[in-house]
Amino acid sequence: MAHYLLSVITPSEGEAPGEDEMNAIMTDVATLQSDMQSAGVWVFSGGLEAPDTATVLARSGDDVLVTDGPFAELKEYVGGLTIIDVPDLDAAMHWGRRSTEAVGLPIEVRPFHWTP
Amino acid sequence: MTAAPSSAAITRIVAEEYGRCVATLTRVLGDIDLAEDAVQDALTVALVRWPADGVPPNPGGWLVTTGRRRALDRLRRDAVGRDKEARAAREEPPPDDEPDAPEEEGPVHDDRLRMVFTCCHPALALPARVALTLRLLGGLTTPEIARAFLVPEATMAQRIVRAKNKIRAARIPYRVPHDADLPDRLPGVLAVVYLVFTEGHATSTRDDLAAEAIRLGRLLAELMPDEPEVLGLLALMLLTEARRPARTAPDGTRVLLADQDRARWDRELVAEGLELVRRCLRRDRPGPYQVQAAINAVHASAPDAAATDWRQIVALHDQLLALAPSPVVALNRAVAVAETEGPDAARVLVDALAERLDRYHLLHAVRADLLRRLGREDETRAALDAALARTDDPDDRALLTARRG
Numbered sequence: 200m201a202h203y204l205l206s207v208i209t210p211s212e213g214e215a216p217g218e219d220e221m222n223a224i225m226t227d228v229a230t231l232q233s234d235m236q237s238a239g240v241w242v243f244s245g246g247l248e249a250p251d252t253a254t255v256l257a258r259s260g261d262d263v264l265v266t267d268g269p270f271a272e273l274k275e276y277v278g279g280l281t282i283i284d285v286p287d288l289d290a291a292m293h294w295g296r297r298s299t300e301a302v303g304l305p306i307e308v309r310p311f312h313w314t315p
Numbered sequence: 316m317t318a319a320p321s322s323a324a325i326t327r328i329v330a331e332e333y334g335r336c337v338a339t340l341t342r343v344l345g346d347i348d349l350a351e352d353a354v355q356d357a358l359t360v361a362l363v364r365w366p367a368d369g370v371p372p373n374p375g376g377w378l379v380t381t382g383r384r385r386a387l388d389r390l391r392r393d394a395v396g397r398d399k400e401a402r403a404a405r406e407e408p409p410p411d412d413e414p415d416a417p418e419e420e421g422p423v424h425d426d427r428l429r430m431v432f433t434c435c436h437p438a439l440a441l442p443a444r445v446a447l448t449l450r451l452l453g454g455l456t457t458p459e460i461a462r463a464f465l466v467p468e469a470t471m472a473q474r475i476v477r478a479k480n481k482i483r484a485a486r487i488p489y490r491v492p493h494d495a496d497l498p499d500r501l502p503g504v505l506a507v508v509y510l511v512f513t514e515g516h517a518t519s520t521r522d523d524l525a526a527e528a529i530r531l532g533r534l535l536a537e538l539m540p541d542e543p544e545v546l547g548l549l550a551l552m553l554l555t556e557a558r559r560p561a562r563t564a565p566d567g568t569r570v571l572l573a574d575q576d577r578a579r580w581d582r583e584l585v586a587e588g589l590e591l592v593r594r595c596l597r598r599d600r601p602g603p604y605q606v607q608a609a610i611n612a613v614h615a616s617a618p619d620a621a622a623t624d625w626r627q628i629v630a631l632h633d634q635l636l637a638l639a640p641s642p643v644v645a646l647n648r649a650v651a652v653a654e655t656e657g658p659d660a661a662r663v664l665v666d667a668l669a670e671r672l673d674r675y676h677l678l679h680a681v682r683a684d685l686l687r688r689l690g691r692e693d694e695t696r697a698a699l700d701a702a703l704a705r706t707d708d709p710d711d712r713a714l715l716t717a718r719r720g
Contacts, residue, residue, distance in 0.1 A: 287487070
């Protein structure tokens with residue numbers, strides 16, 4: 200089995216979905232998550248706060264520099280993520296397809312190189 | 316053992332067996348790079364032994380067995396390879412010192428089909444799929460592929476390395492998809508083969524690519540005889556390739572279908588293509604490649620251009636538009652409509668496509684032809700100029716310039 204990160208590619212600009220639409224999305228996401236759990240592939244998932252809530256820490260000599268805001272301002276950011284444990288890319292892409300259908304945003308499927 | 320073979324004979328055997336051996340050893344060793352190295356090692360041994368000892372009765376089996384032994388030696392020297400050694404050793408047949416032992420590698424066909432679906436995986440970009448397929452199934456070298464696609468060798472090498480790395484790191488599986496997934500996966504495979512073919516067909520200097528595409532098409536038809544679109548693609552390529560001898564005039568310029576000397580068409584390829592089209596019709600599960608093959612079959616069945624069954628060609632284009640809508644198909648349909656309903660009816664259809672296909676030189680070339688038949692000389696000339704402004708291809712420009720007069 201191998202771990203894959205499914206990232207939700209969220210646009211920085213444009214209108215956020217309204218309350219009804221958001222509720223419908225969350226219902227679909229909940230169904231998807233319970234399907235992942237019953238299939239035994241779900242490891243972790245969560246939605247992230249907006250990038251401007253981020254803080255970046257970077258070592259600089261003996262110090263650690265603290266910067267307010269995200270590492271880089273981009274047109275898209277990772278708005279949420281799921282980690283799954285599946286046999287191969289075909290299986291990971293199956294769950295990626297289900298995710299983009301549920302969320303309505305692009306999903307990046309990326310293999311882990313190393314996990315504990 | 317046969318008599319001492321010529322080096323040309325050995326080269327031919329190697330070209331035929333390369334894809335088969337890499338596919339089998341990829342399954343056995345679990346890694347494409349290891350498999351390629353093993354086949355290279357085996358070929359080195361073969362080039363020393365075969366000229367002296369003769370070619371073994373089953374050269375593919377000999378190369379696989381020898382390659383696997385070499386790979387095991389290599390892995391034993393390499394501690395990192397311990398897992399893979401264990402895996403390869405489990406599949407090792409009973410000890411046997413005779414390297415010419417009969418083939419024991421299981422369903423070899425399945426290995427090549429696995430390789431097809433791995434090389435053509437939708438998670439790989441189309442240029443990467445094309446390069447991997449030619450390299451691993453076609454046995455072409457990286458410099459050969461780079462030359463064929465007019466790409467610097469370093470770029471092509473990087474493309475292949477990156478694709479193989481992604482297969483390994485992202486765990487693209489080495490297997491034939493389940494029947495349920497096949498309809499989603501097959502078009503990606505066929506697109507690779509057809510792209511290789513059209514690249515080879517576009518330029519007469521690269522006809523080896525067309526031959527390679529037909530070879531891959533035959534392999535797919537052998538591996539998936541029940542998929543009508545596979546047969547349709549092969550038929551389409553054969554019927555197109557059959558016209559190659561008539562496509563070029565003695566002065567090297569291109570000859571359009573209507574003006575070709577049909578006696579110069581390759582009758583054997585035509586017959587094979589027509590038989591495949593008939594097989595597809597019996598299956599009655601039409602798809603875009605089968606319909607395109609059928610359109611070419613109608614042309615191939617006409618003894619001369621005037622005898623073409625244009626009503627049938629219009630009907631097939633209607634079917635193709637329903638299966639795979641595209642403005643280019645609509646333009647080709649308009650060309651057929653010019654023959655059934657006259658140039659003015661066709662001109663109306665072409666004008667309706669003008670906005671979407673404005674950058675496509677053939678839209679303007681078709682329009683010019685229709686306007687000429689309608690006797691509208693000034694507009695004909697303007698349309699030919701528009702076509703000339705949109706293509707750099709010397710063959711296209713020669714044809715257009717000749718018509719401009």
